[in-house]
Amino acid sequence: MTSQNIMSLEGVGMQFGPFHALSELSFEIKAGEVLGVAGPNGAGKSTLLNVCTGGLCPTSGKVLFDGREITGLPRHARCAQGIAMTFQIPTVISSLTVAENLLVGRSFGGSHQHDFDQIVEITGLGPVLDAEAGTVDLLARKTIMLGAALATGPRIVFMDEPLGGLNAEEIQDFVQIIDRARQAFGVTIVMVEHKIRALAEIADRILIINFGKFVCLDRPSVVLNDDHVVEIYLGKKHDA
Numbered sequence: 001m002t003s004q005n006i007m008s009l010e011g012v013g014m015q016f017g018p019f020h021a022l023s024e025l026s027f028e029i030k031a032g033e034v035l036g037v038a039g040p041n042g043a044g045k046s047t048l049l050n051v052c053t054g055g056l057c058p059t060s061g062k063v064l065f066d067g068r069e070i071t072g073l074p075r076h077a078r079c080a081q082g083i084a085m086t087f088q089i090p091t092v093i094s095s096l097t098v099a100e101n102l103l104v105g106r107s108f109g110g111s112h113q114h115d116f117d118q119i120v121e122i123t124g125l126g127p128v129l130d131a132e133a134g135t136v137d138l139l140a141r142k143t144i145m146l147g148a149a150l151a152t153g154p155r156i157v158f159m160d161e162p163l164g165g166l167n168a169e170e171i172q173d174f175v176q177i178i179d180r181a182r183q184a185f186g187v188t189i190v191m192v193e194h195k196i197r198a199l200a201e202i203a204d205r206i207l208i209i210n211f212g213k214f215v216c217l218d219r220p221s222v223v224l225n226d227d228h229v230v231e232i233y234l235g236k237k238h239d240a
């Protein structure tokens with residue numbers, strides 16, 4: 001992993017009316033890393049992903065991609081630059097086949113698109129390519145969403161709670177798919193996840209936020225042993 005930063009947030013705030021969902025957030029995402037993002041319900045994790053991917057324009061501060069400011073750019077413009085996202089609830093086009101869903105991803109991408117066959121191989125979707133996307137199970141729908149995101153040719157993929165609703169075996173499978181994508185394409189992954197122990201296994205670093213504010217950002221072993229983190233997060237979620 002290089003220590004070059006692919007994205008930086010500088011004093012980012014997001015206000016909804018009088019409510020501060022994010023306050024003064026500043027941190028860097030390193031090229032090639034898996035960055036985990038965790039924090040209690042309502043901490044601002046999804047808001048943070050939306051600020052990074054263009055779903056929301058922050059009300060203060062700056063977002064930089066490759067050193068260039070992208071703060072006000074909409075989602076499609078960021079997608080063309082290599083910034084993709086997968087959502088908490090799998091968004092697939094149910095009436096299209098799995099293969100067609102992957103091709104839709106391609107149509108949104110920029111100039112650096114990945115090879116279709118390689119995406120099929122990495123995701124393991126080969127056996128269900130001709131199935132209607134609405135008929136496959138949750139793991140497959142999540143995999144289609146990731147495959148479609150990869151088909152846009154991203155340099156960074158933001159994933160909102162990708163492991164939610166999966167059983168232990170499916171979590172292992174999906175983590176392996178994410179890892180293969182990272183190895184094959186050198187893609188940077190930012191993953192919001194409640195399941196912090198699973199996150200600790202895959203993430204190079206973990207960012208903790210609480211009430212929209214920065215708590216800490218460090219290696220998983222350090223974060224999991226941080227007294228403040230244990231108090232605000234693990235203390236309330238022993239099942240995490």
Ligand SMILES: Nc1ncnc2c1ncn2[C@@H]1O[C@H](COP(=O)(O)OP(=O)(O)OP(=O)(O)O)[C@@H](O)[C@H]1O
Nearest residue numbers: 016019020021039040041042043044045046047048
């Ligand atoms: N569009 C909006 N308008 C008003 N308030 C919002 C909006 N979006 C989010 N919020 C509020 O901002 C706070 C952070 O929400 P967010 O969805 O980012 O949290 P989260 O950390 O992703 O939570 P969860 O773990 O439940 O997914 C919450 O209090 C939420 O109600």
Ligand SMILES: [Mg+2]
Nearest residue numbers: 045046047160
């Ligand atoms: Mg959320």
